[in-house]
Amino acid sequence: MVAIEEGLVGRASDTGGDMSEAIGDHAEGRKISTMEDLSSMVKLASLLCLIFISPWTASADLTMFTVFQIGKQSMTRLRNTHTIVTVNGQYPGPTIYVNEGDNLIVQVENNEPYNVTIPWHGVKQLISHWVDGAAYITEWPINVRSIFDYNFTITGQVGTLWWHADISYERATVHGALVILPRAGNDYPFPKPDAEFPIILGEWWNANVEDMVAGSIPSDLDAYTINDTTRIWVERGKTYLLRIINAAMINHSSVFKIAQHNMTVVAVDVVYTKPYTTDMLVIQPGSTMDVLITANYIGTRVLNSQAVGTGSFNTSATTILQYEGNSSESSFLQQSQAFSLVFNSVGN
Known part of the structure; x- marks a missing residue:
């Protein structure tokens, strides 16, 4: 991550003079004559945005790691037994606890005969939208017998969210709680529960x-x-x-x-x-x-x-x-x- 930061800052610094000239040219009433000039300005603007809004510029408080093993499990409810898809053999799936500011890594092992993704319902994916879990929109599904790491930082959120599968029927049984506790040293704005x-x-x-x-x-x-x-x-x-x-x-x-x-x-x-x-x-x-x-x-x-x-x-x-x-x-x-x-x- 540091290398990426330095690369972004370095490139922004290197092009700083060019940007000033471009602004000066515009003030003098000159027109952008080529698509290359316009493309360069767009790229530079994007790099500057990344520098100022990227969560990479601040390190996470802690890194939390957990493993999701997705596979079939026999469950009995209402006197009916079915084989359903679960995470770690649990229905509902496991609850994840993190603190605001933590980096969360969830390694998903897809052991079922279907593709799967895991959306993190309500999490602000700041410059990590590629792990948002929306199948065929922000990421490709995790293939059968494949492993994928969801890696993102919890930024500016405290409370209760949840995670679930995103493809077809899987969400019915593949879901669980994501609990975001206050950052260390911070309290709830209400009486602390027992x-x-x-x-x-x-x-x-x-x-x-x-x-x-x-x-x-x-x-x-x-x-x-x-x-x-x-x-x-x-x-x-x-x-x-x-x-x-x-x-x-x-x-x-x-x-x-x-x-x-x-x-x-x-x-x-x-x-x-x-x-x-x-x-x-x-x-x-x-x-x-x-x-x-x-x-x-x-x-x-x-x-x-x-x-x-x-x-x-x-x-x-x-x-x-x-x-x-x-x-x-x-x-x-x-x-x-x-x-x-x-x-x-x-x-x-």
Whole structure:
């Protein structure tokens, strides 16, 4: 990187006199007579832009390295077993934690029989757009039995984003959280939580998604998913930061709530917000929300609100928020399709 910096600066310095002459010629009313002159000025302007906006001019705080092994994995949901595409055998895939200013290197090993790319949803790819993951737009797909390194720096962003596959049906099961923590020495602009964890809202099909696609996105899913667990443990009196991601492949907004608990929204799509409190969220596909909850429920058992279908699609997902030390005290986290479902405790 230093060699590139020096090369750019050196070339800009070497042509500095030519640029002054060109500006002087223009001031005297001379016309650019050849395409070569115009081309030289455009190239010089581009080089100067690179010098002033390139993230290469500032070294990364740390370099974080991880490996994604993409391949087939047998999974059972709703009493149906399918072979799906996963990262490191996990569904959802692994969560990546970095700090603002870190350099992230993700080595992707494509062990499935299809091409793949990994877009980093929402990451500002400053002069690293060739690793943005948009297949056939900013990069060629990673071929079967090939390895590719995604290498970029996290610049000016703090909060929750996510990564996912970009080609055909693969995104349905190949996705995970990207958590960007504040730079070392910096704090959140809200009270520091006691702990945090991602909440990934996904989808499940009983039919084989690979067979369903046939060049288009599947339409009728059979269930929503919340992470890969039926229970999330909390301690009474502690505050938790939930990093909620709507990883829906189909264009469905999601309603999310926790029975008998309020949530304080503190960030949306890696942008801090003025905190506000609500008991229900509507999260758009591809979006993220950071919310604070306090485990302060007092009672014996909390039941989730029932979902009432108003359309042809009627389903929801439920996960238990379990209080440590008392198996009888719990709350339900629920996700459902917005606009087709309404909660009877909320109304239409």
